[in-house]
Amino acid sequence: MLTLTNVLRTFGGVKAVDDATFTVEKGEVHGLIGPNGAGKTTLLNLISGLMPPTSGSIALEGKRVDRLPPQKIAALGISRTYQNIRLFAGLSAVDNVVVGQHLRRQSPFLPRLLLLPKARLEEQAARKAAFDGLARVGLRERALTPASSLSYGEQRRVEIARALAAGPKLLLLDEPTAGMNPPEAAEVARLVREVAREGRSVLLVEHNVRLVMELCDRITVLNFGKVIARGTPAEIGKDPAVIAAYLGDGA
């Protein structure tokens, strides 16, 4: 599905991502963990095209995407959320999700300009789908609230609904449960599992190690930009390199 081969990204002399190689399979929940500054968010930015890798290749279903602009990568089926939440603050929750449908909607402007009924029907269908998308993240009754008035956890869930509205093959989640209380986080975990069951892949950056261990099929561990371990949660939990990275060498 998604293949990263020897991906390198430097900022000045710093190697934020250093020779990263790993794959995300179809329908898999793949965890990406590592201490602060390990390069996890940089890696998501590279995959979604916000910046190009310095060298190496990123391929989605065998097709190179690492030189494409973000909108082209989105069109190929990669959607994402942001660690520092980037909702359209002035729009309501449901309008944010409607924007997320952009790639899936077929609605040329001319029929709408001419007030043709088919344009109105398409819009009603889109809006209804957006309400359903919010219902899926448990925010049906908050649909008309401006995004900026939602709680932190609610904003994160709207971002997930917005990303799912594009119908992605691969969903990139950057710390989706940060700032959430345990029941909210459990709800997100349930949703991620459900998304994977639909055959979509999920690449999950997360600090909540317990959640990652429970949720992910496979995990890749980064430290100082390098992949230091990869495997199933059980393997990762026993890996001495991972324990050293998290607890320090003396542990």
Add this chain to the structure above:
Amino acid sequence: MEDFYLAYQSLIAFVGINALLALSVYATLSCGQLSLANAGFMAIGAYTGALITLHAPQVPFGLVLFISAILPSIIAVPLGLPVLRLRGVFLAIATIGFGEVVRLAFVNWDFTNGALGLVAIPQRTQPWILWLMVAVVIFVLARLRGSRTGYALEAIREDETAARTMGIETTRYKMAMLALGAAIAGLAGALEAHFTFIVSPAGYGFGRVVDMLVQAVVGGTAMLFGPVLGAAFLTLLPEILREIGARIGLAPGPFRLFLNGVILLVVILYLPEGIISLPQRLRRRKKAA
């Protein structure tokens, strides 16, 4: 009533022309781009329309208006390719530059009679034509809101990077709105030229585009009718103040300009979302009380 209309006929026409110009600025602002090229586009539309009418008076006025709108929007494309890569104040400066280049081209061009401009343009802008055009422009912009395109524009305005990761071709949308704004400005220019009999480069300087921008912002750019209201307010305000001043026996001139400035300042300070947000604010205040 009829007397009133005859007395204020041209004032009312200027409200319509200024409304179109404010809407032309609103078009690019609606996707977050501050483009100040619209006085230049207006000049191109005005000269195009005037030249056609003067040299080929048999061309129907509808076609003249159409060409005067299309030509600036075609010119907007090669302008947009480099300048839409710029953001914020840099885009504003680059587009001001474009406006000045257009103005200076007309100053130095013999074909357009240089700084003197073109005179004795037949008056072909009937009030009904003008207001029909205003209605058409408002209708098109209103249909844009809430459409897939409209949502894409709002997304670009709110967060361009996030919009791109939703698959929105931001450059294409920004280009389309620059071209639409150019068309509206060109249309307004041609309508004005065929109303005032005259076009000259002096009418399309930097001050003109500032007027458009101020009218759009004072009216409020969050809603479609904001720029229309702003244009009406700022076109009528000096005249109303002149009337009031004359009734109470104040000398015309400085006092009126001063009061005009004060009112503008009050609106910008206390109604940052424009005059159009006034009812909403009053309602909120009532609720809070």
